[in-house]
Amino acid sequence: MTTYFTKDHEYLRVEGDTATVGITDYAQSQLGDVVFVELPAVGQSFKQGAEAAVVESVKAASDVYAPVSGEVVAVNDKLPDNPATINEDPEGAGWFMKIRLADKGELDKLMDEAAYKAMVG
Amino acid sequence: MxxxxxxxxxxxxxxxxxxxxxxxxxxxxxxxxxxxxxxxxxxxxxxxxxxxxxxxxxSHMGQCFLIPKDGQFETAARALEALVPADVLALKPGQQRYSQFLNDEGGILDDLMITRLGFEGHHHWLYLVVNAACKDADYAHMRAKLPTDVELRIADxxxxxxxxxxxxxxxxxxxxxxxxxxxxxxxxxxxxxxxxxxxxxxxxxxxxxxxxxxxxxxxxxxxxxxxxxxxxxxxxxxxxxxxxxxAGLCLYGHDIDTTTSPVEGDLKWSIQKRRREEGGFPGADRVKRELKEGPVRLRVGILPEGRQPAREGTEIFAAENEQLRKIGVITSGGFGPSVGGPVAMGYVETAFATPDTPVILVVRGKELPGRVHALPFAPHRYFR
The missing domain is CATH 3.30.1360.120 (Probable tRNA modification gtpase trme; domain 1)
Incomplete structure (x- = not known):
């Protein structure tokens, strides 16, 4: 299992050909209290960088982009009714969706944990 | 980000x-x-x-005093009444009132708090608190319009x-x-x-x-x-x-601005009887007409269904003959922690301003049902 990060503050935990996607602890701390989340439907496919989900804090709405191309094979059904989970446990119980990777080569463009930590300081 | x-x-x-x-x-x-x-x-x-x-x-808000050179409260009160629709003259020492600076078209230049000082020897002074973003314009407006026998003293x-x-x-x-x-x-x-x-x-x-x-x-x-x-x-x-x-309170530049009148903004409670009858403030013709005939649009509370906030700029529609017709716009919207869900305020055509009127909010391209809601969302708990 390897974890990758995007410049838009998403993480991908990759196991085999499936990536579990969510927003990082840094992202949730910057957003503040999350009050709404909209997830894609299972079976939807996205190109890398397409708008895949919406997360809204008290202050503002933000798009969550598909960090890799692929099909959504699962979403975190508990999240829309408990959006605060994203603040409490963003990289655990606050995951958004699982995407079946269409092109593992896309992972090469993403950051590892050390690079991401360097970016957010 | x-x-x-x-x-x-x-x-x-x-x-x-x-x-x-x-x-x-x-x-x-x-x-x-x-x-x-x-x-x-x-x-x-x-x-x-x-x-x-x-x-x-x-502290970013603007604090200033109006001081009549003749020492008479009436001089300061009448000078300010030429700029706002509130009854300033009726203020007792120490009393405060909410009002608005109006332009000649009855649009709101800023909203403000007006206090007649209660401090011994200062009963003729008015103390104003205005919005930070408007304060320089407000001071310029007062300098231009106040008579020379009333001093504007900025309390920075x-x-x-x-x-x-x-x-x-x-x-x-x-x-x-x-x-x-x-x-x-x-x-x-x-x-x-x-x-x-x-x-x-x-x-x-x-x-x-x-x-x-x-x-x-x-x-x-x-x-x-x-x-x-x-x-x-x-x-x-x-x-x-x-x-x-x-609490259903307006944020200047969002819920009220130079295009909205105090009547449209549902602020007519802040225009006391004597001023309604006498006028004598900028835009009085429009305000009196709207008080008599009703405004074409009115600020209301909007309660979106579900959890998604409908933010400022969200367009409000009514379903008419199986079609959507735009009837207004959200001017403030977000999440209300005490309500436990999304809350918003906006302007709708007056015919749709009754509480519980169903509306459609178009949020990020999707139709979201909502209802007109009486303001405030959270009851006021002022000490009376």
Whole structure:
């Protein structure tokens, strides 16, 4: 299992050909209290960088982009009714969706944990 | 996530260092670096204010005095009445009123608080608090319009704090017990500890509480004194916005502006009977016509169904003959922690302004059902 990060503050935990996607602890701390989340439907496919989900804090709405191309094979059904989970446990119980990777080569463009930590300081 | 905003040329309140020491996240607002939230976050700060006492630095707002050179209160009151639709003349010493500077078309240039000072020897003075983003324009407007026998004295040597919530008055009453009985929209000038203060029983959260004007040079020591009380926590602009939105209170530049009249803004309660009859303020023709015939649009509360906030700029539609017709727009919208869901305010055609009228909000391209809702969303708990 390897974890990758995007410049838009998403993480991908990759196991085999499936990536579990969510927003990082840094992202949730910057957003503040999350009050709404909209997830894609299972079976939807996205190109890398397409708008895949919406997360809204008290202050503002933000798009969550598909960090890799692929099909959504699962979403975190508990999240829309408990959006605060994203603040409490963003990289655990606050995951958004699982995407079946269409092109593992896309992972090469993403950051590892050390690079991401360097970016957010 | 957006890049860090431009921070050049930002002004600072006298409490900037204190905010930073309290763990504030500072953002640019109306030309000032202001705390949007502290460590606990907006929802916790909002709830603390509804349950205890929240301390807000509102020193960015404009404080000024109108001083009649002849020493007669009537001179100052009549001068200000030429610019606002409130009955200023009727103010008793110490009394405060909400009003608006209007332009000749009846649009709102700014909204403000007007107080006749109750301090001995100063009953002829008016004390005004105006919005930070408008204050320079307001001062220019007053300089241009006030008669020469009324002095405009800008009080940029004063800080302004709001202490809001059901425990707020008990906190200040530990220093001045007479504040416990101070009526809503009345003020006293007195010392709190070693600090001379102007204290008004007012605020902008819907809660009981006070606003306190204190010398800028003493502001840090004053805030340290107040916040030593465990009932007091600092509250940022984020919770200030959700508190005032739930309380149905307007944010200038969003819910009211130069295109909206006080009648459209559902602020006609702030235009007292004598002024309605006599007029004599800018835009009086429009205001009187709208009072008589009703405005074409009205500010209302909007309660979106579900959890998704409908934010400023969201268009409001009505379903008519199986088609959607635009009937208005959201001017403030977000999440109401006390309501436990999204809340909004906006303007709709007057025919749709009755509470419970169903509306359609188009949010991010999707149709979201909602209803017109009576304001406020959270009941006012003023001390009367």
């Amino acid at each position: 957006a890049a860090a905003p431009e921070t050049d040329d930002l002004k600072f309140t006298p409490l900037n260092d204190w905010h930073v020491a309290q763990g504030a996240r500072m953002v640019p607002f109306a030309g000032y670096s202001m705390p949007v939230q502290y460590r606990d976050g907006i929802i916790a700060e909002h709830n603390w204010t509804r349950e205890h006492a929240g301390l807000f630095d509102v 040597n004063l800080a302004l704090l709001a202490l809001q919530g059901p425990e707020a008055v008990a906190v200040v009453a530990t220093y001045a017990p007479q504040l416990a009985a101070l009526p809503f929209m009345m003020s006293l000038d007195l010392p709190l500890g070693p600090h001379w203060c102007h204290v008004s029983r007012t605020g902008y959260t819907g809660e009981d509480g006070v606003e306190i004007s204190v010398k800028a040079a003493e502001a840090a020591a004053f805030v340290a004194m107040l916040s030593a009380d465990p009932r007091v926590k600092p509250i940022g602009l984020g919770a200030r916005d959700s508190l005032r939105l739930e």
